[in-house]
Amino acid sequence: MSRFVTTAGSEPCATTATVAGQSTAHSASIGARSRLALLALLGVTLAGFAPEPDPVPRRWQLDVKLGPLRFASMDVPGTGPRAYFYMTYTVTNTSGADVLLAPAWDLATSDGHIIRSGRNVPASVTRELITRLENPYLQDQIDIIGILMQGEENAKDGLVVWTATDFRLDEISVYGAGFSGEAKPFDVLNTQTGEREKILLRKTIMARYQTPGDIERSSSDPFEPYEVRWIMR
Numbered sequence: 608m609s610r611f612v613t614t615a616g617s618e619p620c621a622t623t624a625t626v627a628g629q630s631t632a633h634s635a636s637i638g639a640r641s642r643l644a645l646l647a648l649l650g651v652t653l654a655g656f657a658p659e660p661d662p663v664p665r666r667w668q669l670d671v672k673l674g675p676l677r678f679a680s681m682d683v684p685g686t687g688p689r690a691y692f693y694m695t696y697t698v699t700n701t702s703g704a705d706v707l708l709a710p711a712w713d714l715a716t717s718d719g720h721i722i723r724s725g726r727n728v729p730a731s732v733t734r735e736l737i738t739r740l741e742n743p744y745l746q747d748q749i750d751i752i753g754i755l756m757q758g759e760e761n762a763k764d765g766l767v768v769w770t771a772t773d774f775r776l777d778e779i780s781v782y783g784a785g786f787s788g789e790a791k792p793f794d795v796l797n798t799q800t801g802e803r804e805k806i807l808l809r810k811t812i813m814a815r816y817q818t819p820g821d822i823e824r825s826s827s828d829p830f831e832p833y834e835v836r837w838i839m840r
Contacts, residue, residue, distance in 0.1 A: 657808055657839050658839050659839065660789060660837045667704065668702060668788070669708070670699040670700075670701050671699075671812055673814050673835060676694050677693050677694065677830070678690065678771065678830075683731065691728065691736075691770060692714060693736055693768045694767045695764060698710075699761075702757070707754055708752060708763065709752045710748065710767075711784045712724035712782065713782045714779060715782065716778075717776050717818075723769075724767045724768060724769050728770060732768065736766060736768060737766060742764055746765055748765065775821055777820060781813070783811060784811045784840070786812060787809070787811075787837070789809070792805045792806070793807070810837055811838055812837060814835045817830070
């Protein structure tokens, strides 16, 4: 199985970020602000900071290697020019048991927008990106769902696509859930009712990318993550 993904006329993307049980203290970051913004949309307020993942995983966990974040402008039939962010990744099951793989990806921008992968992304766009990437093992976010068997030989390569509406951004954060069985309850304050509620936070991969401020002008350059770690979200 190929571990590197290439774009047409480009060299393999050999530099990927590997996440395997990393855990560091939260800092005041766009990643944290984005998670707070998401909870605010649900009408709740955090009663303190979110907990950190366990230093040593006690539940199943998959090994995930993230590729760079890329930008593409495409002419969509019947719609016209549209812009998209996309990313590839490789996931390997070293947990000791076969598990159900069902990833969910969000992209958070520095201006507070949170975008779910695949939303308003035509199937034709996904097919075109898979063709451009020239990886016969690459699967879209629907096809990749299923039992992930153990071992390197059963690793899967995935493609994630988000619609792009903001082009002047200083930073983008990507969140991937469904790669760990760890979850923790957390108390929040519902600002509408004034009552405390419990929500369930799940261990999630976070990758942060610095962007040039005017993405369209540098769309040919991939954005490498400057931070990749596990968080509770």
